[in-house]
Amino acid sequence: MLPQSRRDLILRTLRADGPSEVRALADKLGVSQATIRRDLEHLDTEGRLTRVYGGAMVVDDDHDDPWADVAAERVEDKDAVARACADMIKDGETVLLDIGTTAHRLARLLHGRALTVITSNLAVFDELRDDENVELVLLGGVVRRAYHSLVGYLTEDNLRQVHANRLFLGTSGVRGDGAVMDTTVVEVPVKRAMIKAADQVVLMADGGKFPGVGMARVCGPEILNVVVTTASADPATRRAFTDAGVEVVEA
Amino acid sequence: MLPQSRRDLILRTLRADGPSEVRALADKLGVSQATIRRDLEHLDTEGRLTRVYGGAMVVDDDHDDPWADVAAERVEDKDAVARACADMIKDGETVLLDIGTTAHRLARLLHGRALTVITSNLAVFDELRDDENVELVLLGGVVRRAYHSLVGYLTEDNLRQVHANRLFLGTSGVRGDGAVMDTTVVEVPVKRAMIKAADQVVLMADGGKFPGVGMARVCGPEILNVVVTTASADPATRRAFTDAGVEVVEA
DNA sequence: AAGAGTTTGCTCAACTTTGCGCAAGTTGGG
DNA sequence: CCCAACTTGCGCAAAGTTGAGCAAACTCTT
Structure with a gap:
């Protein structure tokens, strides 16, 4: 057993079974506790x-990464929403995935499906870049590292040139009157361009988004087809x- | 047994059976451990x-990847070319990086530099996506997994909207009359759009590209500023x- | 707050792996 | 035929890894 293989195995064990004690790892791998400690x-x-x-335990996500914080919130809710969205998609469709963590959770459920996915979401890109079944189209733009996204006029330009059956829109929060809000102003023009590029707009908003925060108004409820x-x-x-007149689906 | 066959066999063994020790490989192939180490x-x-x-362990990457084969060829030459190109770039510039492995080698040398990098090269994107110093602009397009690139009319559209001080152009080969060639026809319109978007065109072509292969003609030598x-x-x-009238730089 | 039990950091000795120089064998060209 | 360039195997010193023992630090219970 190579030292490196052993370390890989430790990581896999921790990921699979959660936190583990030095003694348990030493027994499992057949080496001394001193080695495990090292x-x-x-x-x-x-x-x-x-x-x-x-x-030891699997690494605690970076806290200086706003994405990681958001990604860890209400994972079960977001997965439930993502599952309901995945069920709405039929093979052969072209879907547009917004930025944000909920869209990423949705992308995880699209592996192996015969779809065209268009996105400016780098987490979605990473998720599907190796999946041969999915035709993946990445929108151009400036890389926003903290938000795992691409933004800017290049993104908007590209969106004017494409068309999708469905847009799965994320949001930072929904106001009481049904207005879709966002905290990051620079994303708003991109979201609006996405709405224009899709036949149907599906808003993904788990219960935690009601009522929601966000200084910038993306669109009113009349634009949406499904929530x-x-x-x-x-x-x-x-x-x-x-x-x-918006259909509300409870996941 | 040729050294090259032996190395291929080592790779196949690692892929089939996972990590292996020097001793085990030496026994299996009937050579000394010193040779295996080399x-x-x-x-x-x-x-x-x-x-x-x-x-040794297999590198955590796709195996049936034509990119990996090309990337391993003439690494020293490509690095020498890349270093010469990196020296040409001044801080604050906007550079356009073509697809291909030589551009990726160049990107590796740009870490920490205050630059704007525009590219449709996913290897360049992966290299620089976490580097806060580099303003990174990704061109839109359809993901071509085998070539680690983005192509299509979205890419060309984006290229009409950007401008760079310098383009670092890759090639599959250069013809005797100085014409720049490429094997992948679908990339040619993208390369031409890149040429239009840059003040100066720098061709990166290590000695192995002379004379070169490629069925599609990208441009003649009169378009280039530096080789x-x-x-x-x-x-x-x-x-x-x-x-x-092209300046030829020998790296 | 005190004590029992555990964990940790440290050093030491045994063992393995590595890097390097050197000599022998092979290949291809003048 | 000889030479230069390359590859290969071997020996040795240096560096890395491992397991055990022990004092100090830590956690938990009383």
């Missing part, structure tokens, strides 16, 4: 795991959607 | 495997460049 120290300095007293949300969504806002 | 070192510098203490090559370049073709 391995853990090594992997810790590499940033691949977090050393804790008595053992996919969860049980915890505010009833008044839901009514605003149904009143505007 | 082979592993060689393959590691080519990036075809990862050397670890006690043995960066290596000592092994064919003298007649070099003359074709100088006759056309």
